[in-house]
Amino acid sequence: MNRRTVTGIVLDEQVFYSLKDICQVCGSQKEWVFELVEQGVLHPTGEEEQQWQFSGSSLHTAMKARRLQRDLDLNLSGVVLVLELLEEIESLRSRLGMLASNNEPTAAL
Amino acid sequence: MRYKDYYKIMGLARDASQDDIKKAYRQLARRYHPDVSDKPDAERLFKDLGEAYAVLKDPEKRAAYDELGTSWKAGQEFRPPPDWDAGFEFSGRGFDAGGAEAFSDFFEGLFGGGVGRGFTGGRARFDAQGQDHHAKVLVNLEDAYHGATRSISLRTPEVDSGGHVITRERQLNIKIPKGVRKGQRIRLTGQGSPGIGNGRAGDLYLDVDFEPHPFYRVDGKDVYLDVPLTPWEAALGATIEVPTPGGRVNLAIPAGTRDGKKFRLKNRGIPGNKAGHVYVIARLTLPPADNESAKHLYQKMRDQMPYNPRKHLEG
Numbered sequence: 130m131n132r133r134t135v136t137g138i139v140l141d142e143q144v145f146y147s148l149k150d151i152c153q154v155c156g157s158q159k160e161w162v163f164e165l166v167e168q169g170v171l172h173p174t175g176e177e178e179q180q181w182q183f184s185g186s187s188l189h190t191a192m193k194a195r196r197l198q199r200d201l202d203l204n205l206s207g208v209v210l211v212l213e214l215l216e217e218i219e220s221l222r223s224r225l226g227m228l229a230s231n232n233e234p235t236a237a238l
Numbered sequence: 239m240r241y242k243d244y245y246k247i248m249g250l251a252r253d254a255s256q257d258d259i260k261k262a263y264r265q266l267a268r269r270y271h272p273d274v275s276d277k278p279d280a281e282r283l284f285k286d287l288g289e290a291y292a293v294l295k296d297p298e299k300r301a302a303y304d305e306l307g308t309s310w311k312a313g314q315e316f317r318p319p320p321d322w323d324a325g326f327e328f329s330g331r332g333f334d335a336g337g338a339e340a341f342s343d344f345f346e347g348l349f350g351g352g353v354g355r356g357f358t359g360g361r362a363r364f365d366a367q368g369q370d371h372h373a374k375v376l377v378n379l380e381d382a383y384h385g386a387t388r389s390i391s392l393r394t395p396e397v398d399s400g401g402h403v404i405t406r407e408r409q410l411n412i413k414i415p416k417g418v419r420k421g422q423r424i425r426l427t428g429q430g431s432p433g434i435g436n437g438r439a440g441d442l443y444l445d446v447d448f449e450p451h452p453f454y455r456v457d458g459k460d461v462y463l464d465v466p467l468t469p470w471e472a473a474l475g476a477t478i479e480v481p482t483p484g485g486r487v488n489l490a491i492p493a494g495t496r497d498g499k500k501f502r503l504k505n506r507g508i509p510g511n512k513a514g515h516v517y518v519i520a521r522l523t524l525p526p527a528d529n530e531s532a533k534h535l536y537q538k539m540r541d542q543m544p545y546n547p548r549k550h551l552e553g
Contacts, residue, residue: 134387134411137426137444139418143511154441156367189423192443193273200284201267215274219421227455227462 140185148173148181151188155195165194168209239343241316244290244303252308256295263291272372281372289341299349316344343405365435371442375424377414378449379456382508383483385416392442412444417510419459420448454483459514460507466523467491482506482516489518497522 138144146154151162151171159178165171171191173181183191190212198208245252248262269275270284277283293299310316375388389411398404410429418424423443430440448456455462465480475493479486484506499520507514527533 134413135426135429136413136415137424137429137442139415140423140425141419185423185425188425197271197273200271200288202264211274223457227457 138185140189142184142186144185145182146185146188147183148178151183151191154188155191157191157195162191164205165191165209168205170194170209170212239316239347241306241310241312241314242286242289242342242344243310243312244293246312247286247290248294250294252304254294256297259291259294263287263295286342289345292341293345293349303348316347366433366437368431368433368437368440370440371430373442373444374447375412375414375444376447376449377418379451379454379461379483379508381414382418382448383416386414388412388414390444410442414446417459417508418446419508420446420456422446453481456508459510459512461514461516462519463516464519464521465489466521467495468525469522472496472520472522480518491520495520 148159148162151157152159155161162171163178166173171183171187173183173187175181194208194212197203197211198205201207201211203211245254248254248259248266250258250262254262266287267284270277270280270287272280272284275284293303371392373390373392375390377386377388380386389409391407391409393405393407410426412424412426414424423445426442426444428439429442432439453463461483463480463482465478467476467478470476471478471491472495473493475495476491477488478491480489482503487503487506489501489503497520501518501520503516503518505513506516525532527536
């Protein structure tokens with residue numbers, strides 16, 4: 130059995146990917162990425178597209194957008210709306226979680 | 239291999255029209271999509287749905303599947319009858335470059351595993367990137383402070399020397415880096431399915447989730463902790479010892495601390511480039527008046543401490 134320890138990269142704000150990386154991972158054309166940038170879903174740093182840098186979480190967002198578009202047959206505005214609503218649900222859930230545990234009897238330390 | 243009831247998976251009768259099938263797929267795809275659904279087994283449901291749809295939407299595959307008859311039960315041990323597909327031509331047989339997930343043994347037994355049967359003729363060289371894999375990994379708060387190693391098992395379809403697709407189970411030890419946060423993704427390049435031909439291997443993506451902790455709550459890189467106080471600690475002030483995931487610390491409670499007051503322990507949250515904080519929330523508790531001397535003390539307070547907490551409700 131193949132057993133070795135591998136280390137991955139956390140897709141956070143500390144790692145960066147180029148436009149080419151995003152296209153390769155998502156299997157997309159760069160025009161598709163341009164549209165996501167235009168719609169305000171992805172926020173690359175850098176002026177020219179050759180210098181664009183996308184954070185790790187942007188890479189994850191782009192992949193999610195790609196899957197939603199492909200699997201649910203959505204247009205890009207639909208994908209953007211779904212992403213925004215998912216983000217809102219996520220933040221409401223986390224707030225709800227914090228509130229719910231505030232009202233529970235305090236656990237013994 | 240086990241028989242799969244594609245009609246049941248899609249919630250359809252066997253005489254459903256092609257239109258019904260399309261409609262059912264769209265509806266269920268929205269419900270089970272792993273990026274949208276909060277069902278814990280969404281990934282599996284969505285995969286089954288995709289497989290069922292791949293068969294039922296294609297009139298040729300559907301006819302071949304229907305030919306197996308109606309006496310099979312889902313999950314029943316299944317072997318395709320010899321030459322059962324002799325009369326059918328599958329135009330869609332072969333590797334679907336559209337990014338379809340690996341299908342079940344049942345599907346592959348019937349329609350071929352994509353690579354194996356479709357491209358053994360050696361006519362064209364065929365390169366494709368291996369599939370990406372997604373998995374969840376559960377860590378606990380202490381792992382985020384210190385880092386850890388997790389072992390996960392993955393089922394990967396691979397092509398053997400005879401060109402057949404086999405599913406191989408492999409174990410992978412994965413380093414969970416210090417500072418990892420709930421909801422983050424870890425990308426392991428090249429740890430997905432191997433590529434076909436000269437295609438590069440797919441990647442493995444891990445979704446990090448935290449095991450619930452008995453007393454810490456985690457929000458991003460911050461950690462919250464409710465700390466019960468006695469009325470005299472809150473009223474008179476005290477120094478108390480509180481736990482944090484990084485070790486116990488002494489916390490000065492100022493006199494007059496009210497219920498719900500938040501104390502920030504700077505940079506004692508989840509470590510990282512910018513470390514999170516620990517927030518201690520004061521929770522006032524009431525000692526029970528369950529014996530004579532406790533009752534006596536409460537009576538003494540009642541008689542000697544003029545205090546009206548309902549002043550603002552008075553007309």
